[in-house]
Every structure is written in C-alpha cells, then in structure tokens.
Amino acid sequence: MMMLFRMMPMLAAGLLFFNVNLQAQQAGNKNDGPYVLYRGGAMVISRIEPGKDKGAQAVTERYPLKGKDKVPVVVRFSDHPGWDFTVKLQTTLVNEPSEFRQPDKLLALSDIEGEFEALRKLLLANRVMDEHYNWTFGKGHLVICGDLFDRGLDVPATIWLLYKLEQDAKTKGGYLHTILGNHDIMNLSGDVRYVKEKYFSNAKLMGYDYMELYGPDTELGRWLRSKNLVEKIGDNLCLHAGVAPEINKLNMSLKQINESCRPYYDKAKKPDLFADKTIWKFFDGTKSSLFWYRGYFHEPKATEQEVDETLSLYKVKRIIVGHTITDTNVGFYYNGKVLGIDVNQHKGHHEGALYNQGKWYKVGVTGAAGKL
Incomplete structure (x- = not known):
C-alpha cells in the first residue's frame, strides 16, 4: 500500500506528461486559407479544413x-474558434501612393512572418483593433515594414487580417500601410526555401501548385502586387531593409522607384528579365536591394553621411526598417536617424515602435510603453 502511495506522484506526472504531449500533437490551426482565385470567368474559393480522423480536407x-x-x-x-473573422473582398485594387502626411499616431511593426497570434496581441494591446477585429486606432497609421510570409504557421490569416483592417482603417480616417519585404518578394517570385512544408501539401490537396496561390490571378496576389517597396509617411521613410549608398546616387523619386519595381515583384529570381539594369539594383541582394540591404547594422556599414544623404534626398528625419534583428531593437541608430524595429517574433519577442504626439515609444503585447 505504501509503495502504491509513493508511486502515485510518479503516475500523476506520467499522466501529465502524456496529456501535454497529446495537447502538443493536437495544437495548431488545422485550417489553411482561404485562397481566392479567378478561373474561367468565375471566383474560386479554396481552403483546407479539419477532416475526419484528424486529417485534412480541401x-x-x-x-x-x-x-x-x-x-x-x-x-x-480550429485551435481558437473565437479568433475567426470575415473579410469583405474589395471591389477594386489600386496601387498605393508613395507619400503621406505625418499622422499624430503611428505604430510600426515588421517581420511578422505568419505569426498571427503575435500580430493579434500587438494590435489588441496597442488599441489598433478590438477583439472583433474592428479598427480602433482612429486617424492613426499602422505600418508593416515587410515580411508577411514564411517561418510562421498562419501566413494567409496574417495577410487577410491586414487586408481587412486596411479597409476598416480608411472608413475611420486612419491608414494601414503594408510595405513588402524580402520574404514577400521571394514568395511572389518562386524562392520558397523558407516556406513551411504544410503549405506545399495543402496546395497539392486543393489541386494547385503552391505558386498558384499568390499568382496575379488571385485576390491576395493582386493585393500584394499593389503594395510598395518604400513609402514616405510624414517625417519617416519606411521600408523593409534600408537605402544603400548606391541607391542614393540614382536620385530617383519614391514614386519612380515603386512604379519601376512593381512589374518585377514576381521576377526577382530572373535578372535576365530586367532590361533596365538600374531597376535590377533594387533587387540585387544585400548590395543595394531595398528589401535585402543590411548596411545599417552589418559591415560594411553605411556612414552617417550616407544616411544623411538619404534623409536629405527624401526630405525626412528618420528611416524606419525591419529585416535585421539586433539585441538593441526596437531602437534608434545613427543619432536617432535610423529606427530598427525587427525583433524575433518566432521566439516570443513581440514589439514595435509607437509614435504618439511627437514622442517615440517601444511597445509590446502588454500595452506598456517605454520611451525610446
């Protein structure tokens, strides 16, 4: 009897371990999509749902x-039914402007990479939306400095949420800016090295190749192609990676850059298709690409004079970028002229930068704000 009594904690621990394992196996969203494609004069909506025997069905x-x-x-x-939301498709999609006035409030985030829960928490904590995904940020602006795709497990849901909030924001006098990063361009152009295997399997189950899901004849594909690589929002130049000195020398306006680069979003793996080699510079890896450059943080680093040249060229006070994780992000560099906002969302570092009434704050998922 005494032996059995002594074994009870061990048995309980074993049961707890089994339950944790079982929960881990069952955890995660079993839904994928929806994907809206245009085929044969009709709109086709395909999605993955939990099927019988814990399988999946298209x-x-x-x-x-x-x-x-x-x-x-x-x-x-499937794992959080209370998170479900409905999206109204936009009747028309137009290319984004390149320049905007300075808002009183601006929340800048980057590199969400399919971490829907992180994005949801950040937006709720900073009162950008409510629990029902209604825009509550008033005339404020939400800026996503690139990288919606890869690594995370809820990429379509993440993109659809931004698609929805974009419409809601405008009705309240606010604005949502989705700026493309390297992982977004990778997925549009066929560089799928970081795509989770489940997306390939799900595409096959629905009867598609993965690249068809974000093609130019899909709703999300069209929406993504309407976005910019760089925008000026008041005093801020917002983009994913940075402006290399070589780009400064081109002396191109932001509108020229965005309009010239847009036709090549899905051709980034094919430099031979770039008849104008000047445009290729915007896609050319860490050397000069707006969405790959790391010169603000890694050697060879840009000089402060080169940063000043960018500020002068585009008449801004600071450059806001994601792409490169550092121990001091979210933080300022180059005497406050560069603001780095990339943090490792996949390891639970959910933070961003909030501008409110002339001051900058580092914010997270608790709603607390520390001045930058």
Whole structure:
C-alpha cells in the first residue's frame, strides 16, 4: 500500500506528461486559407479544413465574379474558434501612393512572418483593433515594414487580417500601410526555401501548385502586387531593409522607384528579365536591394553621411526598417536617424515602435510603453 502511495506522484506526472504531449500533437490551426482565385470567368474559393480522423480536407466553392464583394471570405482557426473573422473582398485594387502626411499616431511593426497570434496581441494591446477585429486606432497609421510570409504557421490569416483592417482603417480616417519585404518578394517570385512544408501539401490537396496561390490571378496576389517597396509617411521613410549608398546616387523619386519595381515583384529570381539594369539594383541582394540591404547594422556599414544623404534626398528625419534583428531593437541608430524595429517574433519577442504626439515609444503585447 505504501509503495502504491509513493508511486502515485510518479503516475500523476506520467499522466501529465502524456496529456501535454497529446495537447502538443493536437495544437495548431488545422485550417489553411482561404485562397481566392479567378478561373474561367468565375471566383474560386479554396481552403483546407479539419477532416475526419484528424486529417485534412480541401473545400472548393465557385461564385460569379459579379457581386464578389457580397461573398463572405471567412478565416477560421480550429485551435481558437473565437479568433475567426470575415473579410469583405474589395471591389477594386489600386496601387498605393508613395507619400503621406505625418499622422499624430503611428505604430510600426515588421517581420511578422505568419505569426498571427503575435500580430493579434500587438494590435489588441496597442488599441489598433478590438477583439472583433474592428479598427480602433482612429486617424492613426499602422505600418508593416515587410515580411508577411514564411517561418510562421498562419501566413494567409496574417495577410487577410491586414487586408481587412486596411479597409476598416480608411472608413475611420486612419491608414494601414503594408510595405513588402524580402520574404514577400521571394514568395511572389518562386524562392520558397523558407516556406513551411504544410503549405506545399495543402496546395497539392486543393489541386494547385503552391505558386498558384499568390499568382496575379488571385485576390491576395493582386493585393500584394499593389503594395510598395518604400513609402514616405510624414517625417519617416519606411521600408523593409534600408537605402544603400548606391541607391542614393540614382536620385530617383519614391514614386519612380515603386512604379519601376512593381512589374518585377514576381521576377526577382530572373535578372535576365530586367532590361533596365538600374531597376535590377533594387533587387540585387544585400548590395543595394531595398528589401535585402543590411548596411545599417552589418559591415560594411553605411556612414552617417550616407544616411544623411538619404534623409536629405527624401526630405525626412528618420528611416524606419525591419529585416535585421539586433539585441538593441526596437531602437534608434545613427543619432536617432535610423529606427530598427525587427525583433524575433518566432521566439516570443513581440514589439514595435509607437509614435504618439511627437514622442517615440517601444511597445509590446502588454500595452506598456517605454520611451525610446
């Protein structure tokens, strides 16, 4: 009897260990998508849902193109049903402007990379939206400095949330800026080295190649292609990686850069298709690419004079970038002229930079703000 009593804690621990393992196996969102594709004059919505025996099943629906904004696109989470939300498709998609006035409030985030829960927590904690995904940031601006894709497990949901909030923000006088990063360009152009295996398997189950899901004949593909590589928002130049000295020398306006680069978002792996080699500079790796450059943080580092040249060229006070994780992010560099905001979202470092009434703060998922 005494032996059995002594074994009970061990048995309990064993049961707890088994339950934790079981929960781990069952954890994660089993839904994927939805993906909206345009085929044969119709709109096709495909998605992955939990199937029988813990498997997955593909579901496909077809709708006429007319009145597509009346068709609800539902994003579901099998592990968090309370997180589900519905998206209204935009009737038309237009390319984003390159310049905006200075807002009183601005929240800058980057490198979400499919970490939907992190994005959700950040937006709730900083009162950008409420629990029902309604925009609550008023006339404030939310800026995503690139990298929606890869590494995380809820990439489509992350993109759809931004797609939804973009519309809501405008109705409240605010704005959502989605600026593309290297992982976004990689996925559009066929560089899928960081894509999670589940997305390839799910695409096959739905009857597609993965690259078809974000092609130019899909809603998310069209939406992403309407976004910019760099924007001026008041006193801030916002982009993913940085402006190399070689780019300064081109003396191009932001509008020229965005309009010239947009046709090549899905051709970044094919330099031979760039008839104008000047445009190739914007895609040419860490040497000069707006979405690959690391010269603010890694050697050979840009000089402060070169940073000043960028500020002078685009008439801004600071440059806001993601892409490169450092121990001192979220933080200022070059005497306050560069603001680095990339943190490792995958390891639980969920932070961003908030501008409010002339002051900058480092913010996280608790709502607390520390002055930068």
